[in-house]
Amino acid sequence: MIYTLTLNPSVDYIVNVEDVILGKLNRTKSEAKFPGGKGINVSRLLSSMGVNSIATGFLGGFTGTYVKDYLNKEGIETAFVEVEEDTRINIKLKSTDETEINGQGPTITEENLNRLKHQIRQLTSEDVLVLAGSIPSKLPGTIYEELVQVCHETGTAFVVDAEGSILKRVLHFRPFLIKPNHHELGQFFGKEIASCEEALHYGKKLVELGAKNVIVSLADKGAVFVNEKVALTATVPKGELKSSVGAGDSMVAAFLAKSINSGDLKEAFRYSVASGSATAFSIGLGTPEKIDELLPQVQLTEAL
Ligand SMILES: Nc1ncnc2c1ncn2[C@@H]1O[C@H](COP(=O)(O)OP(=O)(O)OP(=O)(O)O)[C@@H](O)[C@H]1O
Numbered sequence: 001m002i003y004t005l006t007l008n009p010s011v012d013y014i015v016n017v018e019d020v021i022l023g024k025l026n027r028t029k030s031e032a033k034f035p036g037g038k039g040i041n042v043s044r045l046l047s048s049m050g051v052n053s054i055a056t057g058f059l060g061g062f063t064g065t066y067v068k069d070y071l072n073k074e075g076i077e078t079a080f081v082e083v084e085e086d087t088r089i090n091i092k093l094k095s096t097d098e099t100e101i102n103g104q105g106p107t108i109t110e111e112n113l114n115r116l117k118h119q120i121r122q123l124t125s126e127d128v129l130v131l132a133g134s135i136p137s138k139l140p141g142t143i144y145e146e147l148v149q150v151c152h153e154t155g156t157a158f159v160v161d162a163e164g165s166i167l168k169r170v171l172h173f174r175p176f177l178i179k180p181n182h183h184e185l186g187q188f189f190g191k192e193i194a195s196c197e198e199a200l201h202y203g204k205k206l207v208e209l210g211a212k213n214v215i216v217s218l219a220d221k222g223a224v225f226v227n228e229k230v231a232l233t234a235t236v237p238k239g240e241l242k243s244s245v246g247a248g249d250s251m252v253a254a255f256l257a258k259s260i261n262s263g264d265l266k267e268a269f270r271y272s273v274a275s276g277s278a279t280a281f282s283i284g285l286g287t288p289e290k291i292d293e294l295l296p297q298v299q300l301t302e303a304l
């Protein structure tokens, strides 16, 4: 079974305002809300592709109930640890630019955390754990490392989608997949990374440091894939950017779904790029139909 772990889920409130004027009353042109948080987005995308997963992490209050009910209505099994305070609301403001304001999230007690650790300890070598998103400020900064250590002991394959400083701590445990964007990759190496060539160069270093498969996304500039056997660059489909929220998570979900079903990692990468763009061209997550429509625009080139 695939488990997705979102330590700090959210209700994403996506508002479209024509021209935001700070310090004034602005009215929305359109608005939408969705359950959010990176692991949750992975579960939702997997579900739309017919792949089951169990979503876990911490949820609380009326916003937590909204997230849980929404997922359950979509047929996604949940195993969240309930916390007392409300799950956060993250504002995604789409105007001429995209602006995000992410909340801090609820307090997580030691007992809450122990319950989660106990859950993760029950996973086996038959399972895959996707750890995605930031670590809430109330939790120890080493939590991913601790959980990944448990996966290492139980033989559970794991995927990490998180910022560079977190990646640094987990690479030696040999994640099945990591998916930094070019900013996160740059943060990892203390360099600015702006092209697919640079991303390939540093992506290969992540493989040397322990990652089994690495995808680096560069938004509309392309994406790269590296493992011990191949290095590929991909073109990215052209279209109207509606909201990139969840685009990276959609890449992770599609790669997992395809690689588990077919074992063909190149095709999984191609599908993953189409999936990222399907979401970027949608309000909310992309659909399998949209992914299939965009797939012909994703061309792979083997890098030397
Ligand atoms: N403007 C765009 N045009 C086409 N595709 C895009 C665009 N922006 C994002 N994508 C698609 O989404 C994928 C992920 O985008 P990006 O590199 O912004 O990742 P990310 O920063 O992890 O995303 P997120 O917004 O979810 O945090 C890209 O590889 C691409 O397939």
Ligand SMILES: O=P(O)(O)OC[C@@]1(O)O[C@H](CO)[C@@H](O)[C@@H]1O
Residues within 6 Å of the ligand: 008, 010, 012, 035, 036, 037, 038, 041, 090, 100, 102, 132, 133, 134, 135, 245, 246, 247, 248, 249
């Ligand atoms: O605050 P974090 O955990 O870094 O990111 C949370 C978040 O911005 O990421 C998802 C998109 O990837 C959204 O659904 C959610 O609001």
